[in-house]
Amino acid sequence: MTAVATEPVASTPTTTPARTRARNPHRLRTAVLAIIAYVVALIFLIPYVEMVVAAARPNDELENPGYLPTHWNWSNFRTLWSIGLGTNLGISLQVAAGATVLVLLVALPAAYYTARNRFRGRTAFLILVLITQMFQPTAMLVGIYKEFLGLGLINSVFALILVNAGFNMAFATWILNAYIGSIPAELEEAAMVDGTSRLGALFRVTLPLALPGVVTALIFTFISAWNEFVVALILTTQPNKQPLTVALDGFIGGYQIDWGHLFAASVVATIPVIALFAVIERKVVGGLTAGSIK
Amino acid sequence: MQPTFRTGASRHVRRLAPLAWIGPAIGLIVFVVLLPVVLMFRTAFRNIDTVGFDHGWAGWLNFRALFKEPDLGAIVMRTIVWVVVVVAVTVVVSLALAQLFHQRFPLRRVARWALIAPWAASVFMTSVVFRWMLNSRSGLINVFLHDIGIVHTLGSSQADWLGRPSVAFWWMVGVAVFVSVPFTTYAILAGLQTIPGEVYEAARVDGADGWRSYLTITLPLLRPALTVAVLINIMNVFNSFPIIWTMTGGGPGDKTATTTIFMYQIKASSIGESAAMSVVNFGIVIVLVAFFVRASRGTTQVDG
Numbered sequence: 001m002t003a004v005a006t007e008p009v010a011s012t013p014t015t016t017p018a019r020t021r022a023r024n025p026h027r028l029r030t031a032v033l034a035i036i037a038y039v040v041a042l043i044f045l046i047p048y049v050e051m052v053v054a055a056a057r058p059n060d061e062l063e064n065p066g067y068l069p070t071h072w073n074w075s076n077f078r079t080l081w082s083i084g085l086g087t088n089l090g091i092s093l094q095v096a097a098g099a100t101v102l103v104l105l106v107a108l109p110a111a112y113y114t115a116r117n118r119f120r121g122r123t124a125f126l127i128l129v130l131i132t133q134m135f136q137p138t139a140m141l142v143g144i145y146k147e148f149l150g151l152g153l154i155n156s157v158f159a160l161i162l163v164n165a166g167f168n169m170a171f172a173t174w175i176l177n178a179y180i181g182s183i184p185a186e187l188e189e190a191a192m193v194d195g196t197s198r199l200g201a202l203f204r205v206t207l208p209l210a211l212p213g214v215v216t217a218l219i220f221t222f223i224s225a226w227n228e229f230v231v232a233l234i235l236t237t238q239p240n241k242q243p244l245t246v247a248l249d250g251f252i253g254g255y256q257i258d259w260g261h262l263f264a265a266s267v268v269a270t271i272p273v274i275a276l277f278a279v280i281e282r283k284v285v286g287g288l289t290a291g292s293i294k
Numbered sequence: 295m296q297p298t299f300r301t302g303a304s305r306h307v308r309r310l311a312p313l314a315w316i317g318p319a320i321g322l323i324v325f326v327v328l329l330p331v332v333l334m335f336r337t338a339f340r341n342i343d344t345v346g347f348d349h350g351w352a353g354w355l356n357f358r359a360l361f362k363e364p365d366l367g368a369i370v371m372r373t374i375v376w377v378v379v380v381v382a383v384t385v386v387v388s389l390a391l392a393q394l395f396h397q398r399f400p401l402r403r404v405a406r407w408a409l410i411a412p413w414a415a416s417v418f419m420t421s422v423v424f425r426w427m428l429n430s431r432s433g434l435i436n437v438f439l440h441d442i443g444i445v446h447t448l449g450s451s452q453a454d455w456l457g458r459p460s461v462a463f464w465w466m467v468g469v470a471v472f473v474s475v476p477f478t479t480y481a482i483l484a485g486l487q488t489i490p491g492e493v494y495e496a497a498r499v500d501g502a503d504g505w506r507s508y509l510t511i512t513l514p515l516l517r518p519a520l521t522v523a524v525l526i527n528i529m530n531v532f533n534s535f536p537i538i539w540t541m542t543g544g545g546p547g548d549k550t551a552t553t554t555i556f557m558y559q560i561k562a563s564s565i566g567e568s569a570a571m572s573v574v575n576f577g578i579v580i581v582l583v584a585f586f587v588r589a590s591r592g593t594t595q596v597d598g
């Protein structure tokens with residue numbers, strides 16, 4: 001760090017004329033880079049802007065080849081609830097919230113214990129977690145279907161919570177393990193010397209310090225359960241028991257596709273999630289390095 | 295602290311203590327991840343009819359039926375192309391974008407934020423929008439391609455990209471790249487941030503600049519980040535379901551299906567054969583992981 005900071009000062013006297021000349025190309029370079037970056041950013045946003053535009057297109061303009069509708073019609077967002085999609089949104093919310101809570105209850109103790117203790121089977125457990133992180137429900141869809149069919153848990157929110165928690169737990173354990181591992185155990189020991197119990201030390205000392213990791217793990221779990229599609233597609237058959245993604249898939253399978261409501265519901269489901277993700281953007285970068293790049 | 299002073303019973307308790315902490319995690323993994331694997335293998339060797347009635351042990355019957363499927367060869371080839379092309383293009387595009395978003399420019403944070411959208415949004419919904427934007431008469435992409443003169447007539451068969459299997463496949467490859475790039479770019483950006491500026495200063499002193507310093511310094515130092523990103527992408531792309539499912543359904547017939555889609559397509563008619571396809575997919579996944587871990591050994595470590 002020091003070397004970088006002092007280097008330009010040392011070279012200033014000899015290179016002053018060159019520097020003034022170089023500043024303009026430098027500024028031009030920044031401008032060009034910025035413009036390219038803005039265009040790229042725009043390209044990545046277009047599908048989601050189009051989602052809003054399509055939701056606000058009047059029905060008789062759906063086949064019009066204009067980029068924008070001649071007038072905006074926001075009624076799809078109101079009638080969304082009367083055609084039953086509110087129920088599906090509610091189920092998505094239950095599944096995502098349930099899975100998030102379950103992941104926290106299960107992953108936090110495991111991550112804490114493996115970060116603080118060496119014990120027989122610790123490596124085996126961490127490898128098991130790592131392997132499940134590689135697995136995706138799609139790969140074992142038939143098995144998941146057979147299991148929950150046998151248990152009579154088709155069309156059950158509980159089944160969806162379990163599966164989503166199971167497949168997201170690995171990531172949460174891994175990231176929490178890394179965060180807690182980076183917090184010195186001495187801090188907890190100091191608190192315990194002062195008479196705090198082990199659990200007290202965990203909740204009052206370690207958890208607040210590991211909060212960025214906890215938040216990242218929770219938001220990640222919530223979003224992936226909220227967006228989950230294929231497991232819900234095979235585990236739910238009744239329209240009023242399906243999360244939003246599967247309910248909307250039913251729209252597409254229909255003879256006449258109700259694009260207006262389809263996209264209005266997509267907007268309602270997508271915008272909050274993007275905003276939520278943006279909140280943890282920086283921690284996600286840190287989390288990725290901490291969690292998976294060692 | 296001396297274990298010799300402890301009684302046998304408390305040593306026993308001590309050995310079981312980890313279970314109180316990691317037991318729930320193990321239980322969840324066993325119930326939701328491992329048990330389905332066992333049931334999937336079991337189903338692949340059972341003779342189950344379309345109503346769901348189990349007629350007993352089937353031996354290799356389901357696998358033989360699967361390998362007799364006339365289109366299986368084409369589907370496997372398409373799956374290989376799908377994974378290799380999507381992951382390769384994703385990595386190349388992401389390397390470029392990460393370099394771009396690593397530079398300093400005004401509103402960088404906002405621009406990076408926009409990149410998050412396809413990562414945060416559900417792949418299912420993103421695919422639905424792309425299907426809508428490819429509508430032959432009024433889709434945004436087609437209207438744009440018409441404006442710049444690539445599409446000659448809106449509503450023509452030329453504009454019906456998803457109607458022709460060979461063309462539809464490449465559009466879906468594009469969508470898969472689109473949804474994979476954000477995560478990959480962020481993983482590479484995280485990798486770039488771990489490279490200290492001093493390294494470049496030293497290289498500049500040695501006369502390395504631009505491309506040379508990128509190839510000799512940046513890329514090698516990005517290897518751990520790239521390894522993780524590629525591995526995760528291979529898994530995601532191989533198991534990718536919503537893109538093909540929403541845009542063509544794998545059709546017409548199975549002309550745009552990958553093995554993952556095909557597994558779902560045959561589930562209704564023969565769950566045993568579908569399970570056999572899953573077992574084959576599962577084998578492919580394990581081979582891919584093993585191959586990749588071996589190829590990049592030394593760069594990733596399980597910190598156990």
